[in-house]
Amino acid sequence: MARLVVVSNRVPIPDKSGTAPAGGLAVALQTALEARGGLWLGWSGRSCADDAVGPLQRLKEGNIEYALTDLTERDVEEYYQGFANRVLWPICHYRLDLAEYGRREMAGYFRVNRFFANRLLPLIEPDDLIWIHDYHLIPLAAELRRQGVTNRIGFFLHIPWPAPDVFHAMPVHEEILTSLTAYDVLGFQTEHDCENFADCLFRRGLGKRLDTFRFVVGERAFTARSYPIGIETDDFAALAKRAAETALHKRMLQSLDGKQLIIGVDRLDYSKGITQRIDALESFLNRHPDSQRKVTLLQITPKSRSEVPEYEAMQRAVAEQAGRVNGALGTVDWVPIRYINRSLRRPALAGLYRMAKLALVTPLRDGMNLVAKEFVAAQSEEDPGVLLLSRFAGAAQELKEAVLVNPYDVEGTADAMARSLAMPVEERRERWKAMMKTLRANDVFTWCNTFLDDLAGGPAAQKARAASVSTSVRPAETRVQTQRKATSVSFARWS
Ligand SMILES: O=P(O)(O)OC[C@H]1O[C@H](O[C@H]2O[C@H](CO)[C@@H](O)[C@H](O)[C@H]2O)[C@H](O)[C@@H](O)[C@@H]1O
Numbered sequence: 001m002a003r004l005v006v007v008s009n010r011v012p013i014p015d016k017s018g019t020a021p022a023g024g025l026a027v028a029l030q031t032a033l034e035a036r037g038g039l040w041l042g043w044s045g046r047s048c049a050d051d052a053v054g055p056l057q058r059l060k061e062g063n064i065e066y067a068l069t070d071l072t073e074r075d076v077e078e079y080y081q082g083f084a085n086r087v088l089w090p091i092c093h094y095r096l097d098l099a100e101y102g103r104r105e106m107a108g109y110f111r112v113n114r115f116f117a118n119r120l121l122p123l124i125e126p127d128d129l130i131w132i133h134d135y136h137l138i139p140l141a142a143e144l145r146r147q148g149v150t151n152r153i154g155f156f157l158h159i160p161w162p163a164p165d166v167f168h169a170m171p172v173h174e175e176i177l178t179s180l181t182a183y184d185v186l187g188f189q190t191e192h193d194c195e196n197f198a199d200c201l202f203r204r205g206l207g208k209r210l211d212t213f214r215f216v217v218g219e220r221a222f223t224a225r226s227y228p229i230g231i232e233t234d235d236f237a238a239l240a241k242r243a244a245e246t247a248l249h250k251r252m253l254q255s256l257d258g259k260q261l262i263i264g265v266d267r268l269d270y271s272k273g274i275t276q277r278i279d280a281l282e283s284f285l286n287r288h289p290d291s292q293r294k295v296t297l298l299q300i301t302p303k304s305r306s307e308v309p310e311y312e313a314m315q316r317a318v319a320e321q322a323g324r325v326n327g328a329l330g331t332v333d334w335v336p337i338r339y340i341n342r343s344l345r346r347p348a349l350a351g352l353y354r355m356a357k358l359a360l361v362t363p364l365r366d367g368m369n370l371v372a373k374e375f376v377a378a379q380s381e382e383d384p385g386v387l388l389l390s391r392f393a394g395a396a397q398e399l400k401e402a403v404l405v406n407p408y409d410v411e412g413t414a415d416a417m418a419r420s421l422a423m424p425v426e427e428r429r430e431r432w433k434a435m436m437k438t439l440r441a442n443d444v445f446t447w448c449n450t451f452l453d454d455l456a457g458g459p460a461a462q463k464a465r466a467a468s469v470s471t472s473v474r475p476a477e478t479r480v481q482t483q484r485k486a487t488s489v490s491f492a493r494w495s
């Protein structure tokens with residue numbers, strides 16, 4: 001088996017400090033890499049002066065060998081806080097109003113990608129499969145190709161790919177698009193993202209489609225398709241079951257004193273729709289006064305990207321909003337919202353999901369949203385809670401049996417909360433069973449195996465698979481599910 005080399009900006013550094021990994025990319029990749037083994041190169045999370053970047057920090061933990069690099073303060077400012085998180089992130093999440101494009105940040109982004117290529121180059125062996133992750137590192141393969149790397153290189157985008165009218169508003173969109181053609185396989189979270197990407201190419205007159213998944217641009221041919229990311233479904237379910245016995249779980253139950261728990265778990269990010277969610281909760285409580293004192297929202301919201309001005313502003317806005325609602329509706333012995341900015345470890349989170357009657361997962365846009373999947377996996381079979389899910393989360397493409405809402409419709413979301421809390425147990429069980437089936441069929445191992453199989457397979461294998469799928473004339477949704485079933489049976493789970 002070829003060695004796997006993964007590159008991502010964020011790496012959950014094995015420092016044993018006990019803090020939770022930051023975000024879904026780190027959680028999912030760690031699970032997948034622990035099973036398969038390989039090398040993982042990324043940012044150490046530290047920044048230093050221009051002349052103080054030392055050698056790579058090398059660590060080995062179980063199956064994973066880590067190679068971590070520091071970045072300079074200027075790098076972090078221009079590449080991570082600047083172009084990645086003030087241009088690509090808002091644009092891919094349809095927030096053109098928040099995009100702050102600047103040439104300095106754009107140049108920093110391409111410079112740091114060149115730097116990552118230089119750090120990776122001496123570590124690459126001829127048969128390695130190279131898998132690069134997310135919007136921070138789009139130009140990395142083009143840099144590696146420029147330096148003569150001929151290995152198979154794949155890219156997975158964890159965030160949405162927007163429609164052409166939005167994407168083309170970014171001044172360097174053509175460079176970003178053509179950088180992607182240096183990869184052999186491009187993965188997106190949903191079929192919709194992949195189609196948006198294809199539309200962006202064609203609208204710019206770049207290349208053509210050879211068949212369902214094969215594209216050609218100039219001299220480069222590549223595969224592009226959706227690979228929805230999953231969780232370790234059964235392990236997470238077992239974790240949640242065990243958590244019911246812990247002291248934290250018992251304390252939490254006691255503090256609820258019979259009230260129903262509603263849960264929200266999100267990085268403090270404007271894409272997550274937290275302010276709209278709190279508005280919806282307030283509207284629900286005002287229109288259903290009998291529910292006041294009977295429910296509590298636990299909103300777990302670790303701070304994120306605090307140096308980026310839009311995130312800093314958001315931290316103030318959400319704290320004020322939660323305080324205002326608690327002030328207006330709370331009583332001496334009840335507050336509607338318990339708002340915390342700490343990050344919780346996964347076992348604690350799993351137990352809280354299981355205790356909750358309702359989860360509010362209401363992003364305005366989200367690549368996937370693993371919290372939605374984890375909440376479902378954590379439920380008890382006899383008395384499962386309800387998932388209220390934004391139709392603009394990638395997860396909504398798979399979890400059709402959730403209560404789907406438009407998070408911009410505050411009153412509609414409030415009505416859906418009332419419906420969900422009153423839902424009969426038979427209906428909750430039916431919805432839950434259907435969602436669990438989906439989560440088991442497409443877990444994090446299927447995601448990873450399917451992508452790597454395409455990456456390792458070479459053009460002929462991919463073409464054969466694409467041809468066998470494209471012969472069936474079906475609506476897009478059914479076509480993707482059928483094809484996934486057909487391929488997943490032949491993939492051995494790593495262990
Ligand atoms: O690394 P940070 O800047 O601290 O941000 C955390 C991660 O946020 C994003 O996560 C995405 O990946 C998830 C897993 O595929 C997906 O479920 C979610 O919808 C995405 O938002 C970001 O894409 C990662 O690069 C960050 O590490």
Ligand SMILES: O=c1ccn([C@@H]2O[C@H](COP(=O)(O)OP(=O)(O)O)[C@@H](O)[C@H]2O)c(=O)[nH]1
Pocket residue numbers: 020021022023024025027265266267300302342343344345346349368369370371372374
């Ligand atoms: O206090 C927390 C909050 C979140 N998470 C994890 O962070 C991930 C968030 O991933 P998601 O895809 O929902 O969103 P992202 O933050 O990546 O945009 C999930 O696996 C959560 O379990 C965690 O471990 N502790």
